Amino acid sequence: MLKTRPTIRDHSAEANLFARRAFVGFVFVVILIGILFHNIYTLQIKEHQTYKTRSNENRIKVLPVAPNRGLIYDRNGVLLAENRPVYNLEVVPEQVEDLDAALAEVSQLIELTESQITEFKKEIRNKRRFKSQVLKGRLNEQEVAIMSVNQHKFPGFSIEARLSRYYPYGDTLTHALGYVSKLNKKELEELEAEGRATNYRATYDIGKLGIEKFYEQHLHGIVGSRRVEVNNRGRIIRTLSMETPTPGRDLVLTLDIGLQQIAQHALGDNRGAVVALDPKDGGILALYSNPSYDPNLFVHGISSKDYKALLNPDLPLINRTTQGRYAPASTVKPHLAILALEEEIVEEDTIIYDPGFFEIPGVDHRWRDWQAWGHAKGKVDVYTAIELSCDTYFYTTAYKLGITKISDFMSQFGFGELSGIDIYEETSAIMPTTQWKRERFKESWWPGDTISVGIGQGYWTATPVQIANALNILVNKGKNYQPHLVQVSKQGEIIERLYTEEKPPIELNNPYHWDIALTAMHNAVLEGTASTPFKGADYDPAGKTGTAQVVSIAQGEKYDAKKLKEKHRDNGIYVGFAPFSDPRIVVAVVVENQGGGSTVAAPIARQLMDYYFSAYPLPKEPES
Known part of the structure; x- marks a missing residue:
């Protein structure tokens, strides 16, 4: 049986190959380090202000503040339309993980009718999910107390105090004064077309009839803003600055x-x-x-x-x-x-x-x-x-x-x-x-x-x-x-x-x-x-x-x-x-x-x- 001669290794060639590979690896590492330092330079120096601003945007929120609606008086100074404080239960939909489950739990604490839930869901479909929407308005003292105690269980839910229109003389002045009511989708589109939508960022109501509608731009006022610092959960930590809203103008009517x-x-x-x-x-x-x-x-x-009670043959509307x-x-x-x-x-x-x-x-x-x-x-x-x-x-x-x-x-x-x-x-x-x-x-x-x-x-x-x-x-x-x-x-x-x-x-x-x-x-x-x-x-x-x-x-x-x-x-x-x-x-x-x-x-x-x-x-x- 013949014996094969052992292969003689070429140490010189291997050394050259290793050197070439080491050089390529070194160049690659240098390039990666260069890219890393370039990115660090870009982030820390060149784009520092940009990313600092973006960071502040995550930490600092600018919230619109609704102006107080102007009041309406008769010719002798008698108040005909005023603003009264009411407490509303409001929800920011994007902050609620399971909205249906949350609504079911809340309904165990306070009364929520099917019509209120249905109307709420209808409204949030037409609005941005980060905007607060009223779930139930005009809470009584007991409902405010219950929700305040349990609010930590419901992220995205909050009790908000707002001024709401009130007409002390009721049906005596309806056809002259008109009334305010919720903004609808068509009205929002009209405001956007007129370039006035930004002034209604914090507003829920708008004049629908009578004086309230005709003099809407005078009565509404100009929206303000509040810069606040928030934590990673979106909860407000403190107020940094405030731009006070301009209240609407009060009107004096010729009516007695x-x-x-x-x-x-x-x-x-x-x-x-x-x-x-x-x-x-x-x-x-x-x-x-x-x-x-x-x-x-x-x-x-x-x-x-x-x-439906108003849709009768006497035509009160x-x-x-x-x-x-x-x-x-x-x-x-x-x-x-x-x-x-x-x-x-x-x-x-x-x-x-x-x-x-x-x-x-x-x-x-x-x-x-x-x-x-x-x-x-x-x-x-x-x-x-x-x-x-x-x-x-x-x-x-x-x-x-x-x-x-x-x-x-x-x-x-x-x-x-x-x-x-x-x-x-x-x-x-x-x-x-x-x-x-x-x-x-x-x-x-x-x-x-x-x-x-x-x-x-x-x-x-x-x-x-x-x-x-x-x-x-x-x-x-x-x-x-x-x-x-x-x-x-x-x-x-x-x-x-x-x-x-x-x-x-x-x-x-x-x-x-x-x-x-x-x-x-x-x-x-x-x-x-x-x-x-x-x-x-x-x-x-x-x-x-x-x-x-x-x-x-x-x-x-x-x-x-x-x-x-x-x-x-x-x-x-x-x-x-x-x-x-x-x-x-x-x-x-x-x-x-x-x-x-x-x-x-x-x-x-x-x-x-x-x-x-x-x-x-x-x-x-x-x-x-």
């Missing part, structure tokens, strides 16, 4: 809460509206719509049961003063009389025969006067026509004027247009024209349509605010003072209004025609249709009653309220002012389906004026 309460009391259970104005500047003294509702129900989120559309009826006869005088259809002493009805030549239809046998033994002039509310007189003049002249003239008094009142909930109602009817009904305007418009009925509708403002323009002989609710801010600043355009005054060819209409309205209270309700008044009133038919009565039939459903009965309207020589208050009252203006609406106006002149008595005449 006493007059508002009288309006509510006087309307009682009747559906209707009351508007009272200061004729000197258009400031609204009373603005009441009945039925009303308690706005405090909406502040913390209204229950389904309470909301509708602001009748600005959204109710009623035929103005005979309250516009003084305005139409001025137009007839201006157009020389009649003169001051013109007599129109009144047999108790009016007929268009060649038309077999009678437009009946409310008094079947006519007025003043058939001989009616402009004064008697207004004083006794003679329909035949205004049927005749309207027929001669035509709808175009009537519409153009009455539009100057604000009919068919927004009044400019500083709340958003308003309708323009209808001042009919030939074009309007053609677009609405695809029909021509007929002369018979004008006859009904001549007594403020037919297609013509108006809101109580429009009716009051039209009278105010008449009282001021053409000058148009924009109706408004806000007088100044509590700090004395004039508040900007949405509608700033001043409307030009109405110029008459003969200014004496103003005096004819106003004098006739004075006569209507002294010895005409409004005389009974104002007997014995300590002031000198003037006014005009109106009765608006809700349904048509066929030829040959008589109106009988007892045979009609309540919703088909007449509306009663009254407009008036006092004192006659130097007006200090203008009032418009509408009462739905309760009869004539002289029997139901004028007595309400009397109560308002009695209160007003007792609270603000007329100056005594100097003794001779």
